[in-house]
Amino acid sequence: MCKHWSNAPPRASAVGQQAIQQGWVAPELAAEFPGLDVYWLTVEARPVKTPDAVRERMRYLAGRITGATVVQSRQDTVPWSYRVLWRRLGVDPDTDRTPVEELMVQRLEHGGLPSRGMPIDAIVVATLETGVPVLVADATKLSGVPGLRPAAAGESLGGAEGMLRTGEVIYADERGPLARLNGEVAIDRSVGDDTTAMAICALAAAAVSQIEIDEALWIAADMLDTAGRLDESNPGRTQ
Amino acid sequence: MIDVLERSSAAGHPLQPRTAPDERPARRALHGQIERLERDLAKLFATSWPRKGLELTVDHPSGRPRIRDLGELEQIRDALAERVEDARRDLRERHAVEDANRRLIDDMLRHPEDHRWVRVSNADIGEPGCHHWHVVPRWGFIGMFANWWRVKISSGCPLAT
Numbered sequence: 001m002c003k004h005w006s007n008a009p010p011r012a013s014a015v016g017q018q019a020i021q022q023g024w025v026a027p028e029l030a031a032e033f034p035g036l037d038v039y040w041l042t043v044e045a046r047p048v049k050t051p052d053a054v055r056e057r058m059r060y061l062a063g064r065i066t067g068a069t070v071v072q073s074r075q076d077t078v079p080w081s082y083r084v085l086w087r088r089l090g091v092d093p094d095t096d097r098t099p100v101e102e103l104m105v106q107r108l109e110h111g112g113l114p115s116r117g118m119p120i121d122a123i124v125v126a127t128l129e130t131g132v133p134v135l136v137a138d139a140t141k142l143s144g145v146p147g148l149r150p151a152a153a154g155e156s157l158g159g160a161e162g163m164l165r166t167g168e169v170i171y172a173d174e175r176g177p178l179a180r181l182n183g184e185v186a187i188d189r190s191v192g193d194d195t196t197a198m199a200i201c202a203l204a205a206a207a208v209s210q211i212e213i214d215e216a217l218w219i220a221a222d223m224l225d226t227a228g229r230l231d232e233s234n235p236g237r238t239q
Numbered sequence: 240m241i242d243v244l245e246r247s248s249a250a251g252h253p254l255q256p257r258t259a260p261d262e263r264p265a266r267r268a269l270h271g272q273i274e275r276l277e278r279d280l281a282k283l284f285a286t287s288w289p290r291k292g293l294e295l296t297v298d299h300p301s302g303r304p305r306i307r308d309l310g311e312l313e314q315i316r317d318a319l320a321e322r323v324e325d326a327r328r329d330l331r332e333r334h335a336v337e338d339a340n341r342r343l344i345d346d347m348l349r350h351p352e353d354h355r356w357v358r359v360s361n362a363d364i365g366e367p368g369c370h371h372w373h374v375v376p377r378w379g380f381i382g383m384f385a386n387w388w389r390v391k392i393s394s395g396c397p398l399a400t
Binding site: 031074075084096 | 273281288296297305
């Protein structure tokens, strides 16, 4: 039923004990979109205030993103691959942008990358650095391995706008829908004040190499791990 | 042959195919075409910068991400193809105008008196920045009456206030 990573053992990330694992893709999606995949890892982390070092990194990152960079990025393999995926799924990437393009446009509109605390800032940095869409959910509320499948009739992410269309491609686990492809996480799975561990998921598309997926996950995991340690040594937790 | 047809009619399924058509090759071909057209559109997007007013958005409604049927994939492909074609044509026309403007700048520099008060900006030749070439008289009114003209080249964008 599900496609599993069978050739290689889970790889340890730079953070230590975590390992990147392959998720699953529903057979109809795997047949239609070769290369579509989910990779994920978990990290022990809580939602904390963004450390100064990360804010500095975001400032540096924002300085690298100019109008010309955004224009050029359309031709770069990774952002382009997700545009193609969006287009093939019937989503107009100029209207409902891919995560990396959405962040780039936000950067141009706001003149910078405003800090919104962890884990959001970790997602922003990982996505902008690699172009790979990354999302973070509460790992303790995850049931089994995350993957991709079409939504069934009546499924929802919770909330007023969480209703899913039948057949909509979503992240899901054994319990049900986890998130939309644009990174909108189900209300009952999202990171909250009681979160102690986070699951970081990266969406893989055709033509995106494994190292780029791994790098996106490592960046996010490393930042969340470091932010948690700094917060422990210097309490003052704010979201 | 006639026997076979009669037997089929008697069974109630005259010449009905017993297998559903395999859509996979058609779907693969459409996905490939969408990929190629999206690449062409990305190139046009990058090439057209910093020109303004070129329409590069695809005229196809955006929906929730799902597996599209053949008809929808064809519509997406057609909308992309139409946009790429239109954008190429618009860009060709812009290039022709910009080439003419470059030649005009050359001529302005050689014979400024033939192009009095003409002003050409970077945008007119498809370049970024605020640079412009402006044919003005030397020494104000004296130059106007004496037919002494020159091309004044601006130094760039005004400073931000």
